[in-house]
Amino acid sequence: MKIAIASGKGGTGKTTLSTNLATFLGETKRVVLADLDVEEPNSKLFIDAQILKTHDTFKMIPRWVSQACTQCAQCVEVCNYxxxxxxxxxxxxxxxxxxxxxxxxxxCPTQALPMEPQKMGELTHWRSDWIDGVEGRLNIGEEQAVSLISQTKKYVEKYFGDDTVKIYDAPPGTSCPMVEAIKDVAFVILITEPTPFGLHDLKLAVETVRAVGKAFGVVINQHGIGNDAVLDYCRAEAIDIIAKIPHDRAVAMAYARGELAYRSVAGFKEALRDVVAFCEAKGLL
Amino acid sequence: MKIAFTAQGTTWDCMIEARFGRTDYLLLWDEEAQTLESFDNNEGKNEAHGAGPKMAKVLLDLKADVLITGNGPGENANAILGKSGVKMYVGAGDMRVKEAYEAYKAGKLPLF
Structure with a gap:
């Protein structure tokens, strides 16, 4: 089963929830965590892992062959970008x-634009004591994340079967990379913080996930700060609140040390249990 | 000489637009014919990607000899304009079109 963890706003806890949830589940199940935030993949920072393999990834780019070109410029006409x-x-x-x-x-009527591979990034497969991880990492300066996200997912699907829970750590925002990350999962967990900014971007994310036609629910991170507007919004929209991760300095301290917070913060582990219970009730695990 | 300006409007009194690809208008002053033409960039400036190269192409199609703008073109547009003979002058972002033209004539605008 595939579960994506996404958000509108960046920095609301996608990677924190992904790494903790994946490892917590990994204590009892086979789990793979796919870091699809290829512009800045950072899951591995929180997990003590061995790299099993790394390979280059490529995107296909047209090369202009001047001798074959008749200057009809149809190529320019059809390019949307x-x-x-x-x-x-x-x-x-x-x-x-x-x-x-x-x-x-x-x-091209004269085959003057053959497609050729160009290196766009790297794909890494790592393993910790509890889980496997697959990370896509885009080259610095490279703008097109979608193709690498797609290749990372393909790798996960090729090497991990139906007996493995697949957690997708999605990129922030609501544009093409986020849509690519969630488009073939069974369920999307949207994580937000209970602030006006968090709510604003949660609404955008909800709109996107609904447009893609995915089942979803909300996890509130840093519960206790801000206001009740996120709760009110979810109630009005009949959106499930899956769990509330308490605002706790100890979580930030664990994060800053590069550790998984659920191991030292009881309230965090409670929230993870709520997520797992919710997913089991929905038949996702 | 044909001199192009990135501008926020269509007259000599308008402000120069500092951005290249996402300018509102391109003005073209033909020194021989003494005509000032304006080109609406409404389509180009709303492109999600590639506004710069598109404007660079417009500039070449209009056969401008000189471009007067604010920040200067970005990497993609410059890849095109660098191959052409267009002389690019920058630093006119807070001037009116007329002032920018006078500053160019007086040799006060830096080359990009």
Whole structure:
């Protein structure tokens, strides 16, 4: 079963919940944690793990073959991302704008734009005492996260079967990378903080998850700060509150030491138990 | 000489727009013909990606010799403009179009 942990706002606790929940579940089940926040994957910082293997990942980019080109510029017309420009007698390709959709390459009447691999990042498979982890890491300066997220998921699906619980740590925001991370999971846990900013971005995330058609519920992190507006909103929208992680300095201290908070903070572990109970009741575990 | 300005409006009294790809308008002053034309960049400035290269292409299609702007084009647009002969002057972000033209004529604007 695949469960994604996502949020609108960044820094609300996606990785904190992902790493703690995955390891807690890993005490009794087979679990793989996929770090899909490929622009800054940081799950491994909190888990003492051995790297099993690392390999390069590639995206496909068109290369312009001047001798074959008839300057019809159809490629420029079909590109939705302005990744190709026709100037003078040249077609210029901008790899950082290209989404690897192949439209230019396949519609070119003279095959003047063959697709070629370009390194975009790395994929790492690690293992701790309790769980396996797979991490996608985008090269610095590389803008297109979606393809690497997709490749990371494919790796997870290839190497881990139905007997393994798959926890997806999604990227923040509500744009294409987040949608790619949640689009084939059974359930999305949206984590938020009970503040006006948290609520604002939670609403965006709820809208997105509903548009993608996923079942979801909310975990409130740092419960005790802010106000009740998130609770009121969830009640009004009939959204399940799965758990409330208490605001506790001890959680921040564990985090700062690179440790899993549930091992030292009782209130945190209680919240994890609530998440597990909820997931079991929904048939997700 | 054809001189292009990134601008917030369509007249000499408008402010220069500091941004290149996401400028509101591109103004083109033809020194020989003594005409000031304006081009609405409404489509380009709302592109999610690639506004810069798109504007660079417009500039080349208009056969501008000089560009007067604020911040200067970004990496992608510069990859195109760098190949062309367009001379790019920056630092006019807080001037009116007329002032920017005078500053350029007086040699007071830095080359990009």
């Amino acid at each position: 302005n990744a190709l420009i026709h100037i003078a007698n040249e077609i210029l390709v901008f790899p950082n704008l290209c989404h690897s959709c192949y439209a230019c390459s396949e519609l």
